[in-house]
Amino acid sequence: MTNIQLDRIENEALRNRVVTPEEAASWIGDGMTLGLSGFTRAGDVKAVPFALVDRAKENGFKVNVFTGASLGSDVDTLFAEAGIVNKRLPFQADPTMRKSINAGDMFFVDQHLSHTAELVRSGAMGPIDFAIVEAIAVKEDGTIIPTTSVGNSSLFATHAKNIIVEINMAQTPLLEGIHDIYEPGKQGERGPIPILKADDRIGAPGIKVDPELIRGIVFTDQADSPSTIVQPDEETKIMAEHLLSFLRKEIELGRLDETLAPLQSGIGSVANAVLHGMIDSEFKNLEVYSEVLQDAVFDLMDAGKVDFASCCSITLSDEKMKQVFGNFEKYRDKLIMRPQEMSNHPELIRRLGLISINTALEFDIYGNVNSTHVSGTKMMNGIGGSGDFARNARLAIFVTKSVAKGGNISSIVPFVSHVDHTEHDVDIVVTEQGYADLRGLAPRERVPLIIENCVHPDYKKQLWAYYQEALERGGQTPHVLEKAFSWHQHLAEHGTMKMDKEVVEAK
Amino acid sequence: MTNIQLDRIENEALRNRVVTPEEAASWIGDGMTLGLSGFTRAGDVKAVPFALVDRAKENGFKVNVFTGASLGSDVDTLFAEAGIVNKRLPFQADPTMRKSINAGDMFFVDQHLSHTAELVRSGAMGPIDFAIVEAIAVKEDGTIIPTTSVGNSSLFATHAKNIIVEINMAQTPLLEGIHDIYEPGKQGERGPIPILKADDRIGAPGIKVDPELIRGIVFTDQADSPSTIVQPDEETKIMAEHLLSFLRKEIELGRLDETLAPLQSGIGSVANAVLHGMIDSEFKNLEVYSEVLQDAVFDLMDAGKVDFASCCSITLSDEKMKQVFGNFEKYRDKLIMRPQEMSNHPELIRRLGLISINTALEFDIYGNVNSTHVSGTKMMNGIGGSGDFARNARLAIFVTKSVAKGGNISSIVPFVSHVDHTEHDVDIVVTEQGYADLRGLAPRERVPLIIENCVHPDYKKQLWAYYQEALERGGQTPHVLEKAFSWHQHLAEHGTMKMDKEVVEAK
Ligand SMILES: CC(C)(COP(=O)(O)OP(=O)(O)OC[C@H]1O[C@@H](n2cnc3c(N)ncnc32)[C@H](O)[C@@H]1OP(=O)(O)O)[C@@H](O)C(=O)NCCC(=O)NCCS
Numbered sequence A, B: 001m002t003n004i005q006l007d008r009i010e011n012e013a014l015r016n017r018v019v020t021p022e023e024a025a026s027w028i029g030d031g032m033t034l035g036l037s038g039f040t041r042a043g044d045v046k047a048v049p050f051a052l053v054d055r056a057k058e059n060g061f062k063v064n065v066f067t068g069a070s071l072g073s074d075v076d077t078l079f080a081e082a083g084i085v086n087k088r089l090p091f092q093a094d095p096t097m098r099k100s101i102n103a104g105d106m107f108f109v110d111q112h113l114s115h116t117a118e119l120v121r122s123g124a125m126g127p128i129d130f131a132i133v134e135a136i137a138v139k140e141d142g143t144i145i146p147t148t149s150v151g152n153s154s155l156f157a158t159h160a161k162n163i164i165v166e167i168n169m170a171q172t173p174l175l176e177g178i179h180d181i182y183e184p185g186k187q188g189e190r191g192p193i194p195i196l197k198a199d200d201r202i203g204a205p206g207i208k209v210d211p212e213l214i215r216g217i218v219f220t221d222q223a224d225s226p227s228t229i230v231q232p233d234e235e236t237k238i239m240a241e242h243l244l245s246f247l248r249k250e251i252e253l254g255r256l257d258e259t260l261a262p263l264q265s266g267i268g269s270v271a272n273a274v275l276h277g278m279i280d281s282e283f284k285n286l287e288v289y290s291e292v293l294q295d296a297v298f299d300l301m302d303a304g305k306v307d308f309a310s311c312c313s314i315t316l317s318d319e320k321m322k323q324v325f326g327n328f329e330k331y332r333d334k335l336i337m338r339p340q341e342m343s344n345h346p347e348l349i350r351r352l353g354l355i356s357i358n359t360a361l362e363f364d365i366y367g368n369v370n371s372t373h374v375s376g377t378k379m380m381n382g383i384g385g386s387g388d389f390a391r392n393a394r395l396a397i398f399v400t401k402s403v404a405k406g407g408n409i410s411s412i413v414p415f416v417s418h419v420d421h422t423e424h425d426v427d428i429v430v431t432e433q434g435y436a437d438l439r440g441l442a443p444r445e446r447v448p449l450i451i452e453n454c455v456h457p458d459y460k461k462q463l464w465a466y467y468q469e470a471l472e473r474g475g476q477t478p479h480v481l482e483k484a485f486s487w488h489q490h491l492a493e494h495g496t497m498k499m500d501k502e503v504v505e506a507k
């Protein structure tokens, strides 16, 4: 151990607890529940999980893996390949793990990201046997300073029987001071959360734990995995333009001004493109109150457009990571990083009145949204924070390209094959075709708007035909139940949702 | 006008604005939006709506009707029969209006009851041309004292271009002082809502408006419509027992104590039966934080079990109304009546950690709940506050009898025909067969619990068969899409969901 490393452990007694990842992994037994740091590839632990996977080669065991959100560093891939996960929650985004989940080889609990904390705190889920969290440093009093995400780390560390800390020397020490760790307390015993603006600081700079519970400290020196973000293309740029013109209309109507309202934008390329589209806009003095900060937020800071950003993780592309963390002084005082319970808290989302932009896999003619299940059954990633935001935001916006898989899938269908966000929670839907503002509209008023403004021309006629037939049956929300999923069935049988002969033949 | 009546209008100038209902109704023009008081049959206006219906016999017009929730006094029936409603929101529960809605003769916007206020306040819905609200009295400064509900009355009155007040001499004046009117302010400009306990008083005893906006005052003298509640029967008693044994288990596990947590219980006979079931229980010092108070809450107060109840309306049976309002001094200091935005606010529901009990029409093998649409298309009442509560409660409980229509409908189906509450929001489901605790469970873990504990014996085999077939297709949430609604289709074609020959023949 070098002196530079030792300096990161201020508490003398804890310096004796430095161990190898292998030793730390050896403490973990069959059936245990692990609470891992990590949110959207940022601030995940990068040593003990690998040692655990190695151990699995010798003797079989299963653990439950709770995290903030998705992990980087291929941890979920390796966990899935090793077959050591009994239950995973609340989110993942790993292709290999996705296969295991969909094959029924492991359980996945797809949760609102703000809900996990309440369930652990109340004792309804848990106990957490080991919290394993990445850190910049451990302070004299046992305070753990997180790195590029907070996620559920403070929850896990304060509710675990044992804690393993991974001090990552590759993370900039300048991160210290940007975290704001706040514990609301038990339901029924807590007060209001005193955040009134994105930059309000209400908690501590680290996670205070009893040093006795820190059973081991491991050193690592490995950067976060870069984000997998796709840069804006022609279509996402057009979608961003539609969305910006909607926001301009809200300003014209006096409902917003040029500072808009605190922005939340979900993972994915469209959300990133929308923020990018603001760089050359008239919008100014913007604030961000989001989960993940992607590249675009830092571009907006550079352009002088964003004044402040609150988040629970920073996930950047390779190049942007170097730029941002290489010049972190420039950004430090414009950032706060909070536990995901705070970034996603209904109380705060509603009070601040966020403009929230998330991506849908598909939505239906009435505005119900599917964010998670391909053809109603196969898990993609999970609902993540999209429900926390959509239900409570000032403007709940969902974006998606109107078609997928080369046009063989229409993202607007008669009946979504899985519902994550009900029509009650969806204000605006946007595709590259246009947008539909659904606020205050009855189901039957929504249909023409959605079909005419959002659906790809190849599917318009087919969708009108479904709706016309449904209308003959009547109802508040007309449907032809036996044909509600016929588009998905057609896709399964013929590789395309296109049923309209003219359209198919014209191709 | 009698002196007793005049005494109810403290402001001299306003005494000159007393008019007949007919005159008030004559001010209302085609295309206007009306904001009416009234929540679950309580505190609705009882004169101007009738005059409006009369006017419609002479000349046709359409208005938009916004309320708190459902109206009594047959107002919705008459509105629907007269065909004068263009758009109705956010809730109704009237058989005649339901028919108009489902026939497509009028628009119905089915909203979370806490959302209407944000949409009106932001200007996304409205403007309100006339607020028409029932009152006990109007004060010197223009403060309007509501009656047996607050609902959206304060929202409408403070956002309307004109106000018409109906002073109802049949409502006990002792209601004055139990209301707590609080306006949170605009999103982005507001602070925390300072309610920490059900009995915290944070606002004013009435709705403060500019007296100039009160265009007319009408006198009425008619009691609220009694509730339509059905007294507990054998089955609802059994359901209550299941639910109480679940709560006892939570106490054993140390997650609750005998005071439980503030209770919310939705409309309907089961919710009422559950509360009734607590009268002879060990639970004590209970608090209620709900929308509507039904008979059972007052029985629990009489039994010394409930210490305090916060609500936004009081809806009682005929007999109970006489008892409660005839002895209102006994209950006054145990009650607060709030705007529905406060009774249903996510911030408060989550902070207080409510135990929330609402009724489902149907739920599916994964725990998704349909509260509103019969066979996916025909509106029953609306989602009401059930979403506000379920998403944010400590325990989101849904109850329903396992079968309906003499056993021809199973309330547990392969795939709900409409989703109001997703599996992420549903903690416990209860039928007369038993309960299933779904917290922390993956979809595939939920199915056996739900089928074995909640489904009626007549449908168990049939539901297992569906799930077995679905399992062959795999996925996080296995389904056979082409058969997902086959039970509903079978019902439409054969009058029953029973497809299992053995079961059908054994009958
Ligand atoms: C919905 C979600 C999967 C979209 O991701 P994205 O990367 O922005 O969108 P893409 O258009 O690239 O689509 C991803 C994949 O889904 C496919 N897809 C898109 N729509 C589809 C549909 N209706 N049916 C089937 N597949 C579809 C795409 O073809 C693509 O497949 P590929 O990976 O094989 O190329 C993603 O946003 C998500 O997981 N959301 C839920 C969580 C969330 O919203 N969190 C927000 C707070 S962080």
Ligand SMILES: CC(C)(COP(=O)(O)OP(=O)(O)OC[C@H]1O[C@@H](n2cnc3c(N)ncnc32)[C@H](O)[C@@H]1OP(=O)(O)O)[C@@H](O)C(=O)NCCC(=O)NCCS
Residues within 6 Å of the ligand: B265, B266, B267, B268, B269, B270, B291, B292, B358, B359, B360, B361, B362, B371, B372, B374, B375, B380, B381, B382, B383, B384, B385, B386, B401, B403, B404, B405, B409, B410, B411
């Ligand atoms: C769901 C809801 C309609 C149930 O009402 P209820 O009076 O407790 O329940 P009942 O068992 O009497 O059912 C009402 C009717 O629905 C029918 N029904 C019940 N389940 C059904 C199903 N799965 N399919 C079709 N019809 C069904 C019943 O047969 C009954 O019909 P009837 O009026 O012709 O006799 C009602 O609770 C509601 O509107 N809920 C949504 C709003 C809400 O939850 N608010 C909570 C906060 S106040």
